[in-house]
Amino acid sequence: MNATRIQSGPAGLAHMPPDTPALEVRDLTLTYPGGFKLDIAHFAVSKGAVMGIIGPNGAGKSTLMAVMMGLERNYSGTILRNGVPLSPRPSRGDSRWGSRKASWRLSRDSRRCMSAVFQSPLLLDDTVAGNLLTALSFKGIRGSAAHRETDKWLTYFGIPQLAPHRARLLSGGEAQRVSLARAFAGSPELIFLDEPFSALDPPTRSALIGDLAEILTQTSITALLVTHSLDEMVMLCGQAAVMINGQIRQVGTPEEILSHPGSQETASLVGMENLYEAEYHSGAKTFTLCSKQIPWPVLPASVSAQAPTVSATPGPTILAGFRPENALLLSPGQTLPWPGTSFSGMIKRITPGTSGYRLTISGELDMIVECGRHDYLQQRWLTDQSVQVAVPHHGWHVINTRD
Amino acid sequence: MELIGHGFVQAFQMLISGDPELLRVILLTLRVSGTATLISLLIGVPVGFLLSGKRFFGRRLFISIVNTGLGLPPVVAGLTVSILFWRSGPLGNLRLLYTPTAMVIAQALIATPVVAGLTIAGLQQIPPKLKNQLYALGASQWQIFILLLREARFAILAAVMAGFGSVISEVGASMMVGGNILGDTRVLTTATVMEVSKGNFDVAIALSLVLMLFTYGITLILTLIQQRRSPA
Numbered sequence: 001m002n003a004t005r006i007q008s009g010p011a012g013l014a015h016m017p018p019d020t021p022a023l024e025v026r027d028l029t030l031t032y033p034g035g036f037k038l039d040i041a042h043f044a045v046s047k048g049a050v051m052g053i054i055g056p057n058g059a060g061k062s063t064l065m066a067v068m069m070g071l072e073r074n075y076s077g078t079i080l081r082n083g084v085p086l087s088p089r090p091s092r093g094d095s096r097w098g099s100r101k102a103s104w105r106l107s108r109d110s111r112r113c114m115s116a117v118f119q120s121p122l123l124l125d126d127t128v129a130g131n132l133l134t135a136l137s138f139k140g141i142r143g144s145a146a147h148r149e150t151d152k153w154l155t156y157f158g159i160p161q162l163a164p165h166r167a168r169l170l171s172g173g174e175a176q177r178v179s180l181a182r183a184f185a186g187s188p189e190l191i192f193l194d195e196p197f198s199a200l201d202p203p204t205r206s207a208l209i210g211d212l213a214e215i216l217t218q219t220s221i222t223a224l225l226v227t228h229s230l231d232e233m234v235m236l237c238g239q240a241a242v243m244i245n246g247q248i249r250q251v252g253t254p255e256e257i258l259s260h261p262g263s264q265e266t267a268s269l270v271g272m273e274n275l276y277e278a279e280y281h282s283g284a285k286t287f288t289l290c291s292k293q294i295p296w297p298v299l300p301a302s303v304s305a306q307a308p309t310v311s312a313t314p315g316p317t318i319l320a321g322f323r324p325e326n327a328l329l330l331s332p333g334q335t336l337p338w339p340g341t342s343f344s345g346m347i348k349r350i351t352p353g354t355s356g357y358r359l360t361i362s363g364e365l366d367m368i369v370e371c372g373r374h375d376y377l378q379q380r381w382l383t384d385q386s387v388q389v390a391v392p393h394h395g396w397h398v399i400n401t402r403d
Numbered sequence: 404m405e406l407i408g409h410g411f412v413q414a415f416q417m418l419i420s421g422d423p424e425l426l427r428v429i430l431l432t433l434r435v436s437g438t439a440t441l442i443s444l445l446i447g448v449p450v451g452f453l454l455s456g457k458r459f460f461g462r463r464l465f466i467s468i469v470n471t472g473l474g475l476p477p478v479v480a481g482l483t484v485s486i487l488f489w490r491s492g493p494l495g496n497l498r499l500l501y502t503p504t505a506m507v508i509a510q511a512l513i514a515t516p517v518v519a520g521l522t523i524a525g526l527q528q529i530p531p532k533l534k535n536q537l538y539a540l541g542a543s544q545w546q547i548f549i550l551l552l553r554e555a556r557f558a559i560l561a562a563v564m565a566g567f568g569s570v571i572s573e574v575g576a577s578m579m580v581g582g583n584i585l586g587d588t589r590v591l592t593t594a595t596v597m598e599v600s601k602g603n604f605d606v607a608i609a610l611s612l613v614l615m616l617f618t619y620g621i622t623l624i625l626t627l628i629q630q631r632r633s634p635a
Contacts, residue, residue, distance in 0.1 A: 069535075069539050071535050071538065071539065111539070111540075111541045112541040114539065114541070115539065115540055116536065116539035116540065118532055120530065124533075124553075124554065125554055134550070135540045137546075138541035138542045138546060182540070192539065
């Protein structure tokens with residue numbers, strides 16, 4: 001990777017108010033004959049942001065991206081780029097802006113400001129440089145300017161030596177680098193990344209994600225990443241949206257989404273495996289779990305509005321939970337290293353993983369605890385061993401299931 | 404064997420001597436079949452592109468019709484064109500029957516389904532998402548059309564070779580709509596049939612060899628173009 005700052009980014013946006021989203025979706029609905037419905041009331045991506053969309057298979061992530069790219073047309077709603085509705089070409093005499101049944105393709109000018117990378121590289125049967133030059137010609141960049149741009153982006157993606165090679169003969173990782181360089185060439189305003197790393201092996205994926213993260217940081221190109229991978233979301237995205245059953249359920253920073261999922265479905269999606277019904281006491285700002293009073297955690301603005309608002313006796317049921325990596329297995333005689341709550345239990349199963357061990361514990365609370373490899377090897381936990389598990393107060397999250 | 408050997412000698416002598424009648428027949432053969440192949444290319448490739456990509460009602464029916472056309476008997480094509488251009492036919496006033504133009508039309512009718520069918524097969528080998536990728540990179544519809552054809556160029560060149568091969572070798576349609584008129588509509592295949600019917604087997608063999616020579620020459624050129632930059 002070249003360490004110099006990348007001189008790129010969309011030109012001609014100086015007249016736009018600074019808070020105008022680069023991309024905005026309003027009242028979008030799309031129904032498939034099979035019954036699947038995409039229903040997005042509002043979704044916005046700030047200029048220069050890297051927004052992730054995560055969700056389970058069939059949630060509608062790629063469909064939403066296809067709509068925004070102009071590949072899916074039979075929907076109703078409005079899509080705005082820099083506050084301006086994307087130029088539609090009405091096909092049935094309907095030329096009004098705003099919410100309507102649309103059946104059009106994006107204008108060429110709109111598409112020239114965008115670019116995309118899909119799961120497979122989808123390169124042309126040409127040289128690597130030829131692929132970039134062809135893509136640049138779509139954007140009206142030709143001649144020496146196109147060659148300079150090609151050299152620049154191949155260098156930033158660490159593959160200048162591949163320029164004369166035939167694209168069809170590249171390895172999967174090299175081909176996806178070329179696909180990314182092709183998408184960035186010409187510095188579009190907006191780049192759509194539809195699971196671009198899912199077909200790569202872990203080392204290749206890791207290296208490419210690192211390089212892409214650096215390039216995205218250095219450019220002001222707005223990017224939208226559809227992914228299943230929480231790691232990719234954390235490493236690349238400043239903001240993320242959780243999509244389930246065709247709806248956006250939560251928008252926040254990756255950390256907010258991982259630690260404070262807004263619903264039980266989101267919690268399950270982001271790996272908050274320890275989730276329990278608890279009693280909420282609004283007056284005391286605590287909740288009760290296994291007869292233990294635990295302070296109400298500080299929630300981020302994106303989810304705090306979802307805390308119960310009623311004060312009843314007994315308190316309404318809520319879901320309280322913590323991530324497996326937020327719990328600590330206490331050594332015999334060890335005291336809590338931070339303010340928290342401890343639960344007694346017995347280790348039922350130990351499952352080794354790549355970064356550590358997962359321990360299934362049964363007792364006061366049935367739970368999954370992740371233990372780092374170093375800690376595990378130090379303590380040598382065994383199955384059927386009695387343990388104390390501590391959860392810090394700040395490690396808890398609550399989900400309102402009543403209001 | 405003696406007959407075949409004599410045919411080889413005869414073919415060599417005919418070519419060396421520059422027999423004007425033979426040259427006229429060869430040139431007409433190339434002109435008629437070349438023009439028919441070109442027409443089939445201009446019609447068959449866009450039709451193949453449309454049928455391979457666009458989803459519309461009746462698409463599969465159209466593809467099945469094209470695929471049926473791959474095996475269209477030349478005599479059926481010849482009969483169809485004959486009926487159209489008979490004096491009493493719907494296009495009889497054009498007075499094209501027994502002209503090279505009618506032969507071109509009949510041969511184009513034979514070659515077009517071949518070109519369209521193989522174009523469909525070639526384009527359907529391309530990853531379906533490539534079109535979306537090009538669209539998302541900002542390509543115009545025309546650029547997408549050209550680039551997808553370029554991706555399928557090996558299959559399309561194969562379609563051209565198959566189309567040309569099917570028309571230069573056919574005899575039924577050319578005989579029916581051309582009439583094998585000396586100096587006007589006689590081509591290598593109809594001349595060969597005529598010489599066989601007259602019992603001039605050595606001349607027929609000579610004409611067949613000349614036909615094979617030219618067919619091979621043209622196919623060789625197309626093959627060299629096709630294989631010039633084929634992927635390893």
